[in-house]
Amino acid sequence: MIYIAGMDDHTDQTRKPRADAVRNRERVLEAAKAVFNAGGPEASLEAVAKRAGVGIGTLYRHFPTREDLFEAVYRREVEQLSELAEQLKIAKDPVDALRRWLRSGVEFVATKKGMSAALALTFQSSSELAAFSMDRLTKAIGSLLDRAVAAGEMRADVSPEDLLRALIGMCYMHDQPGWQSSVLRMLDVFVDGLRVQPGAKAKARAAAKPAPKRKR
Amino acid sequence: MIYIAGMDDHTDQTRKPRADAVRNRERVLEAAKAVFNAGGPEASLEAVAKRAGVGIGTLYRHFPTREDLFEAVYRREVEQLSELAEQLKIAKDPVDALRRWLRSGVEFVATKKGMSAALALTFQSSSELAAFSMDRLTKAIGSLLDRAVAAGEMRADVSPEDLLRALIGMCYMHDQPGWQSSVLRMLDVFVDGLRVQPGAKAKARAAAKPAPKRKR
DNA sequence: CGAAGATACGGAGGCACCCTCCGCTTAACA
DNA sequence: TGTTAAGCGGAGGGTGCCTCCGTATCTTCG
Numbered sequence: 001m002i003y004i005a006g007m008d009d010h011t012d013q014t015r016k017p018r019a020d021a022v023r024n025r026e027r028v029l030e031a032a033k034a035v036f037n038a039g040g041p042e043a044s045l046e047a048v049a050k051r052a053g054v055g056i057g058t059l060y061r062h063f064p065t066r067e068d069l070f071e072a073v074y075r076r077e078v079e080q081l082s083e084l085a086e087q088l089k090i091a092k093d094p095v096d097a098l099r100r101w102l103r104s105g106v107e108f109v110a111t112k113k114g115m116s117a118a119l120a121l122t123f124q125s126s127s128e129l130a131a132f133s134m135d136r137l138t139k140a141i142g143s144l145l146d147r148a149v150a151a152g153e154m155r156a157d158v159s160p161e162d163l164l165r166a167l168i169g170m171c172y173m174h175d176q177p178g179w180q181s182s183v184l185r186m187l188d189v190f191v192d193g194l195r196v197q198p199g200a201k202a203k204a205r206a207a208a209k210p211a212p213k214r215k216r
Numbered sequence: 217m218i219y220i221a222g223m224d225d226h227t228d229q230t231r232k233p234r235a236d237a238v239r240n241r242e243r244v245l246e247a248a249k250a251v252f253n254a255g256g257p258e259a260s261l262e263a264v265a266k267r268a269g270v271g272i273g274t275l276y277r278h279f280p281t282r283e284d285l286f287e288a289v290y291r292r293e294v295e296q297l298s299e300l301a302e303q304l305k306i307a308k309d310p311v312d313a314l315r316r317w318l319r320s321g322v323e324f325v326a327t328k329k330g331m332s333a334a335l336a337l338t339f340q341s342s343s344e345l346a347a348f349s350m351d352r353l354t355k356a357i358g359s360l361l362d363r364a365v366a367a368g369e370m371r372a373d374v375s376p377e378d379l380l381r382a383l384i385g386m387c388y389m390h391d392q393p394g395w396q397s398s399v400l401r402m403l404d405v406f407v408d409g410l411r412v413q414p415g416a417k418a419k420a421r422a423a424a425k426p427a428p429k430r431k432r
Numbered sequence: 433c434g435a436a437g438a439t440a441c442g443g444a445g446g447c448a449c450c451c452t453c454c455g456c457t458t459a460a461c462a
Numbered sequence: 463t464g465t466t467a468a469g470c471g472g473a474g475g476g477t478g479c480c481t482c483c484g485t486a487t488c489t490t491c492g
Contacts, residue, residue: 055471271442
């Protein structure tokens, strides 16, 4: 029996998942994250198993295909990013909270050197994964955005989707040298532009302009 | 001795490249294109060699790594797209010529199901390739654009880069179902918007608006 | 045209990784 | 503590990667 997210309510007459199975699954995910980030998407699965301290068979039982493993790793990270938003909701300054989250998003991309190519592959075969992560991240960003808007600190005419797309678009050039600082700079400009300002609408529009820019 | 693009001027005391070597190289490229498109980037290189009717050793001599092969295939296609622009320059209607080229660009993406993921990988390691193709395609699109502008049929305030980015951006969602017809439709709208119209500037700006939109 | 030499060809072979399968181990339950 | 379902590990068969070198073919020059 294998632990599957969502069936942890074993109120039905299924057994409690075995402790070692849960532990091993976690270990493999952790190892996979490290190995893939370092060695790219074609890294050896046997290396992952070794690093996790489990047999190759165990790895394959939990994640029958390479893609399954990718997907699980990535899902977990998206979820962590989502949880971060939850934590940031308690921060005092809502604008700063949003800014921080966006920065974490950049960092998320930055540490995924090897993974990003794998994701392009995986997204292609499983658009469900794309939908999941979009949905999840949109909600995360939305909750932060709403709070800033509710506090009267930010304009209300920008949707979470727009913001997420802007973030993704900006990171789309993440293979150019120095992209990270460039994106962080642009994000600051962008967030400033989102602020409700005493200045006229004209100013807000000008500051928001960076977003529509597209990368490659 | 291996045929390398750019050294075909064997005016120096190098030998003429062997006919069979040139032929085989071409065969491998053709086979690779077919195999990768069908089977994705991890298709077997031995399958490519077999399809090309050459030994595996020959393949490896011409393209020492898998990436080299990707790159060569892709470069050739970009060049073909570039040549198409050359041919379209003779067409009577310059606006229609541009439209046709853009459509070919969409088709180019469409037939590259498997390749696109491979390219994401390759672009990452060789940004020189990215630069090459951007440059090449910008020039192609530029020549068509210039002609339409010179003929007074199109507004002059759109750069080839903008146009290319718009095309790429539109195709960025090429894994959604039905994307192709959607993009073709948008392209038509877009080209219409680029036309010089009796209507005021306001109209032109409104029509151009679809470009900044981003897909996913 | 024919010989000589340069160049390219093919595929066997060694290696790494993929993935399955099954006997053994261990945790959950009574 | 015994029973048994669940999970573990890794041997092993298979496939693809890539190198290496004896053989075949092409170009050049007399």
